Amino acid sequence: MQTKVSCTLNGEDVSADVDSRTLLVDMIREQLSLTGTHVGCDTSQCGACVVHVNGRSVKSCSMLALQAEGAEIITIEGVDSNGDLHPMQAAFREHHGLQCGFCTPGMIMSALDLVQQNPDPDDKEIREWLEGNLCRCTGYQNIVQAVKAGAKSMRAGGKEAE
Amino acid sequence: MYEFNYHRPASLDEAKQILAANAEAKIIAGGMTLLPTMKLRLAQPSDLVDLSAIDGLDAISDAGSAIDIGAMARHADVAHSEVVRSAIPALADLADAIGDAQVRNRGTLGGSIANSDPAADYPAAILALNATIRTDQREIAADDYFLGMFETALADDELVVAVSFPKPKKAAYAKFHNPASRYAIVGVMVAETDSGIRVAVTGAGACAFRASDFEAALTESFSADALGSVSIDSDDLNSDLHASAGYRAHLVRVMAVRAVKALGG
Numbered sequence A: 001m002q003t004k005v006s007c008t009l010n011g012e013d014v015s016a017d018v019d020s021r022t023l024l025v026d027m028i029r030e031q032l033s034l035t036g037t038h039v040g041c042d043t044s045q046c047g048a049c050v051v052h053v054n055g056r057s058v059k060s061c062s063m064l065a066l067q068a069e070g071a072e073i074i075t076i077e078g079v080d081s082n083g084d085l086h087p088m089q090a091a092f093r094e095h096h097g098l099q100c101g102f103c104t105p106g107m108i109m110s111a112l113d114l115v116q117q118n119p120d121p122d123d124k125e126i127r128e129w130l131e132g133n134l135c136r137c138t139g140y141q142n143i144v145q146a147v148k149a150g151a152k153s154m155r156a157g158g159k160e161a162e
Numbered sequence B: 001m002y003e004f005n006y007h008r009p010a011s012l013d014e015a016k017q018i019l020a021a022n023a024e025a026k027i028i029a030g031g032m033t034l035l036p037t038m039k040l041r042l043a044q045p046s047d048l049v050d051l052s053a054i055d056g057l058d059a060i061s062d063a064g065s066a067i068d069i070g071a072m073a074r075h076a077d078v079a080h081s082e083v084v085r086s087a088i089p090a091l092a093d094l095a096d097a098i099g100d101a102q103v104r105n106r107g108t109l110g111g112s113i114a115n116s117d118p119a120a121d122y123p124a125a126i127l128a129l130n131a132t133i134r135t136d137q138r139e140i141a142a143d144d145y146f147l148g149m150f151e152t153a154l155a156d157d158e159l160v161v162a163v164s165f166p167k168p169k170k171a172a173y174a175k176f177h178n179p180a181s182r183y184a185i186v187g188v189m190v191a192e193t194d195s196g197i198r199v200a201v202t203g204a205g206a207c208a209f210r211a212s213d214f215e216a217a218l219t220e221s222f223s224a225d226a227l228g229s230v231s232i233d234s235d236d237l238n239s240d241l242h243a244s245a246g247y248r249a250h251l252v253r254v255m256a257v258r259a260v261k262a263l264g265g
Ligand SMILES: Cc1cc2nc3c(=O)[nH]c(=O)nc-3n(C[C@H](O)[C@H](O)[C@H](O)COP(=O)(O)OP(=O)(O)OC[C@H]3O[C@@H](n4cnc5c(N)ncnc54)[C@H](O)[C@@H]3O)c2cc1C
Pocket: A044, A045, B026, B027, B028, B029, B030, B031, B032, B033, B034, B035, B051, B071, B072, B097, B098, B099, B100, B103, B106, B107, B108, B109, B110, B111, B112, B114, B115, B117, B119, B120, B121, B122, B158, B159, B160, B161, B181, B182, B183, B184
């Protein structure tokens, strides 16, 4: 049975007809055609699918599309401003916080949730926060540096991308 | 996943009606356990009843001698609640160390204790703090609640509404976590409550349990040294790829000592 879901996606009103079983990530990727949100494991382990739902980071492979009715969803496609990279994205580029890039959208969406709660996280806090985000390439060192730099840049109003 | 009908009732009464009308219906709270189980086709509910739109079911309040936490309070809500942190910091810390940030943003207290995973954290707090589980039908005392692996005193159609945690004089939780999932390989909460010293263990057995020898030793002398001569029988403990029963028995004492030391003992 198809049911209509309406929500906002990156600030725009959207709707889609979904099966009760459709996962939020599949609605975003397959029906709303935003493929920046990735599926790494589909078992709630890897964090490649992290998006924000009503301001909180969640694994979109572990939520039904129907549970997002009326919600405000932000994906990696929604964080830039008019084509300018978000300071956190700029920091990942600057600090080589990625290699293949598969984990990066989830890393960034997760990091943004951290910084909204803790604007000046230290290395330990960043590593603990990224517990649910797996990266098979980088060894995490540069990701931690990127998040730290991104947070600093955000504190400075985005003007100080290091 | 097998097909199911999805409902998001706006009231507890409506939720109960849907559950009563559909024998194979299941509640969905955070979905962090249920959805992965359904993806594996290990569960086949005919209907899912989402509790997230019911007003007040996630409330956290100070009830004087206890803190009341609604079943739909997310782990992150409990971790960040000033009410919880000021009265029972050990409970806020416990919630803050469950899984990862995204699991904490969705997973709920009610889902965790209804599920009663042998490695879940909250069950240790339920037992150590002598909490009362309030359902839509009755109140269940902590000591009567956990019955076995994934088995609780809840009836099939019973719904957890809230948990009341009496404020302890002091309490601490120490967990030896699985580095991949953060679930407890062994977790121990030690609490001094109005009903005496309580020591509860999770991760080690089929479900959370109290360690009565540890309680007796700490009642005699509240110190890490007092635990030097007590041990726990490994016969009934879990053995899996993460830890043998013997190692878990060892960890129970080590975690208990850490909790006692954190309380200055
Ligand atoms: C990667 C990962 C890591 C995790 N790490 C940990 C950890 O370190 N420690 C830990 O304790 N847990 C951990 N968990 C489990 C997590 O805490 C879950 O959130 C929790 O076990 C289930 O809660 P939920 O709200 O998601 O419940 P759901 O998955 O929605 O439901 C679980 C079960 O409870 C029933 N249920 C839900 N709410 C109620 C209610 N109010 N009344 C009656 N029945 C109800 C459902 O029908 C279902 O059978 C982890 C999970 C994941 C995915």
